[in-house]
Amino acid sequence: MRLTNEEITKNLQGLRRIEPDAEYIRNSRRLILTQRADYREPQPGILVQVVRSFSFAFETTLVAALFLVVILGGLFGLSKSFFLPPLQGIDEKALLTEADAINEDINLQLNEIAYFGVHKTSTERVVALDAERVQSQKEKLLLTEAVTDQEIDKLLNQVINEY
Amino acid sequence: MIEDEPRIVERAKGGEAEAFGLLYDHYLPPIYRFVLFRVSHREEAEDITHQTFLKAWERIEQYESKGYPFGSWLYRIARNTIIDSHRKANPQVNIEEVTSYLAAEEQSQSDFLDMKIEWELLLTAMRELKEVEQEVLILRFVEDLTHQEAALIVGKSEGAVKLIQHRALKNLKGILKKNEIN
The missing domain is CATH 1.10.1740.10 (RNA polymerase sigma factor, region 2, helix turn helix motif)
Structure with missing residues (x-):
């Protein structure tokens, strides 16, 4: 079999007539397209996709922002005493002196209140004792007056009887 | 396309x-x-x-x-x-199975049988070529693709595909001649 290049290529081109079996084509085609459709949903319209993507992006951003606020707030609260620099222009000694003075004022006022509280009680007691004393003097006076009145009556009766 | x-x-x-x-x-x-x-x-x-x-x-x-x-x-x-x-x-190699799918088309039965024998000899000879030589011959002459397309498929340069094609045809002729003698 001595073939030229042209004869070989012509024979090779003849092999193009080979076709797959028709039944195989039907089955294979159906299986491939069905198998793919099994796990792939039909694509929604562009508008729906855009809206969905924006909605998803918005929700994600919102959740991330809230999360950041919570985390950063907690961290800030925990760390501000360690990380925040002292405020400029504030004299700490003056502040402490002022705070001491306020404390002293408060203590003085408390002492006064306590003092007046104690004295108020003793004054009431004095007043009560005085009232008792006055009452007893009144009673004595009344008794004295009663005795005096009887004596006067007796003397008057003697005068009347004599005259 | x-x-x-x-x-x-x-x-x-x-x-x-x-x-x-x-x-x-x-x-x-x-x-x-x-x-x-x-x-x-x-x-x-x-x-x-x-x-x-x-x-x-x-x-x-x-x-x-x-x-x-x-x-x-x-x-x-x-x-x-x-x-x-x-x-x-x-x-498993079965050249007869491959050619069994060739349609008789317009040729007479005897002409078709002659062609079928030639195809079987050709395919048997091709089996002795290197894989890339087989691929280039199929892509260039059976499927009529350009050198550029064949190069892209086999992962070679266009020039390399031209050389492979030339060598494949030369080797194929040698194998057919050897098989005829045997």
Whole structure:
């Protein structure tokens, strides 16, 4: 079999007539397209996709922002005493002196209140004792007056009887 | 290339099964032949061709045209699938089974039988060529692809494909001559 290049290529081109079996084509085609459709949903319209993507992006951003606020707030609260620099222009000694003075004022006022509280009680007691004393003097006076009145009556009766 | 192929491919990439069906119908015969001539076993060729299109459909989002027809991508998938398949098992060679699918067409029965014998001798000789030589001959002369397309499929430069083609034809003639003597 001595073939030229042209004869070989012509024979090779003849092999193009080979076709797959028709039944195989039907089955294979159906299986491939069905198998793919099994796990792939039909694509929604562009508008729906855009809206969905924006909605998803918005929700994600919102959740991330809230999360950041919570985390950063907690961290800030925990760390501000360690990380925040002292405020400029504030004299700490003056502040402490002022705070001491306020404390002293408060203590003085408390002492006064306590003092007046104690004295108020003793004054009431004095007043009560005085009232008792006055009452007893009144009673004595009344008794004295009663005795005096009887004596006067007796003397008057003697005068009347004599005259 | 199928008419309006870029648009059909885009539709298929969007998940439209009908569009991929059009690509399947157009490219199934050449891919099947390419696989059949390489494996020389009908059932294995059918399995590999099926896997090729299934992989293509599953990964179609990864396809980028870059100016080449969709078929080039399919040939590359088929080529890799053949390599994977041959790693797993030794292929059974049955040249008669391959030529049994040739249609008689307009020739008389005796002419057709003569042609069939010639094809079988040709395919038997081709089996003795290197794999890349077989591929280049199939792509260039059976499927009528350009040197550029064949180069893209076999992963060589265009110049390398021209050299491989020249060497393959020369080797094929030598093998046919040797087989005739034997």
